[in-house]
Amino acid sequence: MHISDGLLSPTILGIFWIICIIMFIIAYFKMGTIFKSEDSEKYIPYIGVLAAVIFAFQFVNYPIPGGTSGHLIGGTLVAVILGPWASLFVLFLVLLVQTTFGDGGILALSANTFNMGIICGIIGFFIVVGLKKILNKTKMNNTLNITLSTGIGAYLSVLLASAICGTQLVLSGIGTYDFVVPAMVIWHSIIGIGEAVISALIIYYILKTKPNFIATQKFFGVN
């Protein structure tokens, strides 16, 4: 879903740069919760590890039937682990490094950050929180509840991001809305399955082995 330079119109790019800068300022002041404790410095190398994992997984394209391929975006996954605001910076930095390899454009970084950082990260996180509240009404245990919510949230966030990505292209004069947006959503509805499964498995593994690493414990009731 990495948009290259030259695809989006200057107006669209400008709008998304403004949105991203506003979100960066909000995120900078909001993400303080993960640094509240005295020993929180210890978690910073783990954040580096998480970013490396996201970078590597975005590098790995798995084949999808029908002549396309998919890779993990990881926005919802990072947001569930670190919180929505810190995830925005992690995703932005991952996308920034990828642009230096030619994967996604430097000018289109705003649109890519919006789609993968804000939609998959921040919006994806709140979808997961909402789903967890709904699943709390069932008899499912908390670990399974968070795992399932993350999987479904990751899937829905990819669909939403693909629809917005398609809309950005159409507004920039590439194709028609009737074709581009449904095509983006249809392909990503298949690709998103991989995203959902990988995200859910990683969250399940962390919850079982190192639940303290989940910085969003207050949202999910992790002990």
Add this chain to the structure above:
Amino acid sequence: MEKLKEYKWPLITLFSTIIVLILMLSIGYSLGFLSENPDGLERVLEDVGHEGEGDIWTPILSWIENNYLAGIIGIVLITLIVIGFFYLNKWTKMRK
């Protein structure tokens, strides 16, 4: 030395994860099971008949043609940048 002991597990995790990721990429590219097919967006652009985009800038690391090498450099680079960013963030917030 005390500081190093305190950071033992984060550092072990950091290095072991980097090694595992590098191995994963190297095996993937060596055996060729990683797909070269276009991703969802590229596929839609192909279907819509888009003729590619113009060169606005040359990505500074695009000279690395080997995927495996690019993966290693990228993993190390992103780890350092993210750790640096969050340490800086912690440091500036502690000063206040």
